[in-house]
Amino acid sequence: xxxxxxxxxxxxxxxxxxxxxxxxxxxxxxxxxxxxxxxxxxxxxxxxxxxxxxxxxxxxxxxxxxxxxxxxxxxxxxxxxxxxxxxxxxxxxxxxxxxxxxxxxxxxxxxxxxxxxxxxxxxxxxxxxxxxxxxxxxxxxxxxxxxxxxxxxxxxxxxxxxxxxxxxxxxxxxxxxxxxxxxxxxxxxxxxxxxxxxxxxxxxxxxxxxxxxxxxxxxxxxxxxxxxxxxxxxxxxxxxxxxxxxxxxxxxxxxxxxxxxxxxxxxxxxxxxxxxxxxxxxxxxxxxxxxxxxxxxxxxxxxxxxxxxxxxxxxxxxxxxxxxxxxxxxxxxxxxxxxxxxxxxxxxxxxxxxxxxxxxxxxxxxxxxxxxxxxxxxxxxxxxxxxxxxxxxxxxxxxxxxxxxxxxxxxxxxx
Amino acid sequence: xxxxxxxxxxxxxxxxxxxxxxxxxxxxxxxxxxxxxxxxxxxxxxxxxxxxxxxxxxxxxxxxxxxxxxxxxxxxxxxxxxxxxxxxxxxxxxxxxxxxxxxxxxxxxxxxxxxxxxxxxxxxxxxxxxxxxxxxxxxxxxxxxxxxxxxxxxxxxxxxxxxxxxxxxxxxxxxxxxxxxxxxxxxxxxxxxxxxxxxxxxxxxxxxxxxxxxxxxxxxxxxxxxxxxxxxxxxxxxxxxxxxxxxxxxxxxxxxxxxxxxxxxxxxxxxxxxxxxxxxxxxxxxxxxxxxxxxxxxxxxxxxxxxxxxxxxxxxxxxxxxxxxxxxxxxxxxxxxxxxxxxxxxxxxxxxxxxxxxxxxxxxxxxxxxxxxxxxxxxxxxxxxxxxxxxxxxxxxxxxxxxxxxxxxxxxxxxxxxxxxxxxxxxxxxxxxxxx
Numbered sequence: 001x002x003x004x005x006x007x008x009x010x011x012x013x014x015x016x017x018x019x020x021x022x023x024x025x026x027x028x029x030x031x032x033x034x035x036x037x038x039x040x041x042x043x044x045x046x047x048x049x050x051x052x053x054x055x056x057x058x059x060x061x062x063x064x065x066x067x068x069x070x071x072x073x074x075x076x077x078x079x080x081x082x083x084x085x086x087x088x089x090x091x092x093x094x095x096x097x098x099x100x101x102x103x104x105x106x107x108x109x110x111x112x113x114x115x116x117x118x119x120x121x122x123x124x125x126x127x128x129x130x131x132x133x134x135x136x137x138x139x140x141x142x143x144x145x146x147x148x149x150x151x152x153x154x155x156x157x158x159x160x161x162x163x164x165x166x167x168x169x170x171x172x173x174x175x176x177x178x179x180x181x182x183x184x185x186x187x188x189x190x191x192x193x194x195x196x197x198x199x200x201x202x203x204x205x206x207x208x209x210x211x212x213x214x215x216x217x218x219x220x221x222x223x224x225x226x227x228x229x230x231x232x233x234x235x236x237x238x239x240x241x242x243x244x245x246x247x248x249x250x251x252x253x254x255x256x257x258x259x260x261x262x263x264x265x266x267x268x269x270x271x272x273x274x275x276x277x278x279x280x281x282x283x284x285x286x287x288x289x290x291x292x293x294x295x296x297x298x299x300x301x302x303x304x305x306x307x308x309x310x311x312x313x314x315x316x317x318x319x320x321x322x323x324x325x326x327x328x329x330x331x332x333x334x335x336x337x338x339x340x341x342x343x344x345x346x347x348x349x350x351x352x353x354x355x356x357x358x359x360x361x362x363x364x365x366x367x368x369x370x371x372x373x374x375x376x377x378x379x380x381x382x383x384x385x386x387x388x389x390x391x392x393x394x395x396x397x398x399x400x401x402x403x404x405x406x407x408x409x410x411x412x413x414x415x
Numbered sequence: 416x417x418x419x420x421x422x423x424x425x426x427x428x429x430x431x432x433x434x435x436x437x438x439x440x441x442x443x444x445x446x447x448x449x450x451x452x453x454x455x456x457x458x459x460x461x462x463x464x465x466x467x468x469x470x471x472x473x474x475x476x477x478x479x480x481x482x483x484x485x486x487x488x489x490x491x492x493x494x495x496x497x498x499x500x501x502x503x504x505x506x507x508x509x510x511x512x513x514x515x516x517x518x519x520x521x522x523x524x525x526x527x528x529x530x531x532x533x534x535x536x537x538x539x540x541x542x543x544x545x546x547x548x549x550x551x552x553x554x555x556x557x558x559x560x561x562x563x564x565x566x567x568x569x570x571x572x573x574x575x576x577x578x579x580x581x582x583x584x585x586x587x588x589x590x591x592x593x594x595x596x597x598x599x600x601x602x603x604x605x606x607x608x609x610x611x612x613x614x615x616x617x618x619x620x621x622x623x624x625x626x627x628x629x630x631x632x633x634x635x636x637x638x639x640x641x642x643x644x645x646x647x648x649x650x651x652x653x654x655x656x657x658x659x660x661x662x663x664x665x666x667x668x669x670x671x672x673x674x675x676x677x678x679x680x681x682x683x684x685x686x687x688x689x690x691x692x693x694x695x696x697x698x699x700x701x702x703x704x705x706x707x708x709x710x711x712x713x714x715x716x717x718x719x720x721x722x723x724x725x726x727x728x729x730x731x732x733x734x735x736x737x738x739x740x741x742x743x744x745x746x747x748x749x750x751x752x753x754x755x756x757x758x759x760x761x762x763x764x765x766x767x768x769x770x771x772x773x774x775x776x777x778x779x780x781x782x783x784x785x786x787x788x789x790x791x792x793x794x795x796x797x798x799x800x801x802x803x804x805x806x807x808x809x810x811x812x813x814x815x816x817x818x819x820x821x822x823x824x825x826x827x828x829x830x831x832x833x834x835x836x837x838x839x840x841x842x843x844x845x846x847x848x849x850x851x
Binding site: 021022023024061063064066067068070072087088089115118119120122123125126128129130131132247248249250251252254318354357360361363364365366367413 | 428430431432483502504547548550551553554555556557559662663664665666668699700701706709710713714715716717734735736762765768769771772775776778779780781
């Protein structure tokens with residue numbers, strides 16, 4: 001396989017190989033280009049580029065081609081990255097070569113762009129139809145001190161009209177041929193073969209290129225450079241911005257709370273994720289309190305979204321009444337060491353084992369392992385680091401660690 | 416009558432956790448029983464001592480905090496099951512016995528258990544939470560659309576309840592009514608335990624619970640058919656064209672139903688033929704729907720077609736602009752058998768391989784693999800293995816065209832959201848700030 005274009009320079013690619021015993025092998029390729037990188041671009045460019053990367057010359061399509069190679073390919077764009085991935089039970093390497101070709105070559109014409117605008121417009125309207133999606137984006141955009149995430153990943157029907165072949169070409173060259181791209185493989189064998197294919201492919205693709213290879217847990221990588229943005233610290237006096245979305249179909253109020261946190265150390269970040277998980281679990285003193293106060297007219301869930309150096313904690317609540325007090329109860333555990341000490345050492349130890357078990361279970365699930373490894377890589381975290389940290393972390397560290405909040409927001413859907 | 420437990424064990428290499436999945440077949444006789452069981456499930460999972468971090472559990476099972484338990488009401492085609500799953504990463508005999516007790520907790524619940532102060536305390540709060548969850552679903556355009564579609568399809572099913580009916584019942588549900596409805600749910604006495612544990616001690620741990628144990632008999636067709644006759648539900652529904660008003664819908668939603676000319680008896684052969692047809696017609700990237708509707712005409716982002724198992728029809732769903740409804744229907748109805756046959760000739764190999772990979776993915780995951788074994792046993796009385804998987808490669812173009820020919824495109828039924836003067840759900844921004 002010979003790439004059709006030869007570039008002067010390609011940024012460093014990291015290649016991680018994870019051995020597995022499963023029938024299906026998986027390959028992921030990540031580019032650090034998501035919707036939060038579009039400050040000077042039409043909103044939706046990263047997602048649009050992801051669609052166009054599947055196009056081939058002569059009206060051909062990589063989606064179709066892959067199915068002939070006995071592989072299922074797909075892709076997604078998030079706030080901070082674009083990921084292409086495929087899975088196959090075939091042992092020959094043809095699909096891997098084509099995958100490298102597809103993710104390294106942009107084929108774009110005016111006609112392709114105009115046709116794709118129609119499809120993506122339908123996709124955008126599909127999400128606009130759902131008020132919960134708008135609630136999510138509203139909360140996110142209100143949280144960011146400078147709007148890292150100011151808009152929907154797919155952009156708007158209006159913003160994508162400004163996307164042209166040259167916008168896509170420039171973005172491709174900056175981010176797809178830039179630094180810190182990542183290849184992850186979970187496969188039974190063929191480690192040498194995979195690395196040889198990557199090596200020879202890059203030699204043909206770029207005059208100057210480099211890549212680093214890691215196998216299994218041997219992943220002590222150089223630090224990833226984050227796109228930093230300004231934030232203000234308001235941990236002693238955190239304002240909650242309130243936003244209201246209206247739906248004539250709403251029969252009960254729905255609240256989405258979010259807080260944005262910035263971390264000084266990796267340990268802080270890991271413990272914050274742990275505490276968030278504990279607080280929404282059955283081990284949570286908040287849950288026990290809710291039962292005692294008969295406040296069960298609410299449901300709680302959480303999500304941690306890592307975007308560059310920031311973490312966002314979400315808490316969903318339906319029903320009116322005590323909703324705000326309940327949210328404040330939850331985040332008080334992040335603020336106050338005294339409150340956190342109410343979580344007993346026994347509860348901490350129990351949940352620590354369970355939390356560790358969840359991470360170990362990931363090793364059984366190849367489908368999740370690849371995506372989770374990418375998310376961890378973006379944060380300079382390895383699975384080994386997580387294992388060793390939660391094997392050894394003490395109750396005292398758990399209680400004493402404090403967090404730096406930037407902003408808080410609640411977005412309510414009401415009639 | 417004493418329950419009988421059938422145990423299926425199969426272990427693979429490099430497994431780090433033990434999984435135990437208990438299926439209890441259930442039969443609902445009247446409306447609202449499914450929701451009543453959901454209410455019990457909710458109470459158990461959230462608050463029952465065996466499922467939570469209660470003091471009781473801590474005392475007895477201090478070394479097993481890391482196990483997870485899950486209870487769900489599931490449907491495999493027309494059969495309802497209570498499915499209880501226990502997962503233990505570092506198993507010991509004590510842990511296995513604990514799992515067995517937990518798996519059997521619902522089955523052994525008696526009327527007296529429901530009358531405890533503990534259960535009464537949580538009953539009312541769980542009821543309120545369920546109401547709120549149902550109400551929350553009403554806010555979503557797609558939820559409202561599919562709820563309307565379901566209401567039209569299943570309106571003749573005496574056990575089907577609309578969301579509004581469920582909300583009304585839950586809001587006024589008395590404890591006595593709850594007890595009556597629950598007591599009339601039929602739990603089968605044949606229980607099915609699927610596990611990847613190969614420990615011989617596991618069987619002796621099960622024997623310490625209140626069930627009789629025998630090895631599972633996969634090919635006891637007589638018994639399986641008796642069970643199916645008892646638990647199967649009605650499968651034929653008549654369809655009506657319907658349109659729904661939704662003033663908040665920015666984009667349209669369209670569901671199309673193509674009935675089968677004759678009902679084909681359910682078998683593994685029929686299932687695999689349907690699945691390959693689905694790949695060719697509506698699932699694969701090379702399928703008719705994806706390539707014609709999305710790639711060629713650019714009408715939508717996503718479109719799927721699959722068989723609706725309990726209604727004997729092929730079902731197409733998509734979200735697309737209101738003005739594209741007619742064009743979509745035109746593309747589907749004007750498609751000829753000859754052109755579809757040509758497409759099948761081109762992509763049959765691809766479709767077969769996609770199905771094989773899909774099954775291999777399920778086989779790679781221990782829990783999904785055990786579910787697959789149970790599904791194939793209960794539906795067809797067969798063991799799922801690689802030989803069965805390789806049968807997929809034997810299907811011919813003729814087999815797939817037979818499935819196509821059995822669909823009656825002249826009797827297509829459509830359900831859709833009507834175009835209204837839609838307004839976008841843009842939020843009003845209130846810059847009021849509340850300090851903590």
